Amino acid sequence: MAALDTAWRGIGAPGVWLTGAERVMIVEEARAARACELCHARKAALSPAAVEGRHSAITGLPQASVEAVHRIVTDPGRLSEAWYRRVIAMGISDEAYVELLSVVAITTAVDTFDRAAGSARRAMPVPREGEPSRRRPRGAKPGLGWMPMLAPEDVASDDPPLYESGGRIGGNVHRALSLVPEAMMQFWDMFETMYLPQEAMRDFGREYRAIDHAQIEMLAARVAVQNQCVY
Amino acid sequence: MLRGSGKHNGTDYSFEGIVDGDGGSGVAAEAELLAFADAAVVMDDRLGECRGHVVDRLGHGAMIDAAAVIAGFDAITRVADGSGIPLEAPKAEATAEWRNRLGIDAFWTMKS
Numbered sequence: 498m499a500a501l502d503t504a505w506r507g508i509g510a511p512g513v514w515l516t517g518a519e520r521v522m523i524v525e526e527a528r529a530a531r532a533c534e535l536c537h538a539r540k541a542a543l544s545p546a547a548v549e550g551r552h553s554a555i556t557g558l559p560q561a562s563v564e565a566v567h568r569i570v571t572d573p574g575r576l577s578e579a580w581y582r583r584v585i586a587m588g589i590s591d592e593a594y595v596e597l598l599s600v601v602a603i604t605t606a607v608d609t610f611d612r613a614a615g616s617a618r619r620a621m622p623v624p625r626e627g628e629p630s631r632r633r634p635r636g637a638k639p640g641l642g643w644m645p646m647l648a649p650e651d652v653a654s655d656d657p658p659l660y661e662s663g664g665r666i667g668g669n670v671h672r673a674l675s676l677v678p679e680a681m682m683q684f685w686d687m688f689e690t691m692y693l694p695q696e697a698m699r700d701f702g703r704e705y706r707a708i709d710h711a712q713i714e715m716l717a718a719r720v721a722v723q724n725q726c727v728y
Numbered sequence: 729m730l731r732g733s734g735k736h737n738g739t740d741y742s743f744e745g746i747v748d749g750d751g752g753s754g755v756a757a758e759a760e761l762l763a764f765a766d767a768a769v770v771m772d773d774r775l776g777e778c779r780g781h782v783v784d785r786l787g788h789g790a791m792i793d794a795a796a797v798i799a800g801f802d803a804i805t806r807v808a809d810g811s812g813i814p815l816e817a818p819k820a821e822a823t824a825e826w827r828n829r830l831g832i833d834a835f836w837t838m839k840s
Binding site for chain 2: 498575578581598599602607610613615641643644646674684691692699706707708709712721725
């Protein structure tokens with residue numbers, strides 16, 4: 498699947514707030530999180546916040562990033578705004594967190610697909626030299642989610658065209674990563690090839706995949722239940 | 729979206745079996761696909777067996793497309809839950825009864 502290859506390679510490139518090396522370390526940490534004893538203990542606890550300890554980190558990422566990566570990977574359904582505020586207070590910016598979230602999401606998509614399809618886990622992306630561009634969209638506003646987001650009507654002419662392909666209507670899930678438009682576009686360019694572009698979702702008179710609309714939506718719903726996703 | 733699909737083809741799909749994993753949704757090849765999704769997401773040792781059942785019932789291409797959907801939603805649920813986005817008000821209103829009935833709203837109380 499070419500879109501997965503493109504997204505995977507793209508992780509190694511310098512991002513907007515993170516270097517290529519930092520982005521690749523997020524992939525390493527995301528893969529290691531599933532074997533982390535602290536994460537296992539928190540997952541089993543009634544309240545994950547009540548379990549203290551240190552993650553079995555394998556990279557040099559700051560503790561805030563390690564905590565974010567591990568919890569997003571191992572217990573996403575119980576993340577809360579209070580948890581997010583604690584992570585930000587540990588020393589990661591809203592923007593870097595959003596970029597981290599997109600890298601974890603791409604890593605999850607690629608690794609879950611390879612595992613499900615019976616393919617070997619692929620080699621780590623190769624980090625590339627270069628500095629993050631550090632550009633924040635001026636129109637991003639707080640209020641929808643935990644961090645500021647960029648609504649379609651607030652996109653400026655010098656912002657990346659994050660809502661222009663695939664019929665992206667600016668639903669809340671489209672806006673989730675919009676504080677870092679490049680991260681949003683990397684994720685959605687990949688995701689739409691795995692699921693369906695917006696215009697195909699409600700085109701029930703035509704099937705776009707080897708499984709039909711109902712089968713696709715049943716799978717989507719089941720995975721959401723497994724991950725305790727309310728959205 | 730599943731309700732929309734059902735309206736189009738005149739089938740009243742049931743969500744209960746999808747939520748509890750017991751089946752009965754009315755979707756074709758439900759048992760094979762649900763088992764495949766569960767095994768892929770929770771890293772079950774039976775994943776290879778489940779994959780084989782999907783290939784036997786629907787073909788290799790369908791298995792690949794199912795794997796893509798499962799993986800895509802394993803990722804996008806993390807984007808949604810990791811950003812704190814709310815469900816849009818019209819969707820929340822339209823789905824309030826069955827989300828409550830199926831226990832999906834209880835997920836909110838588990839957050840910490």
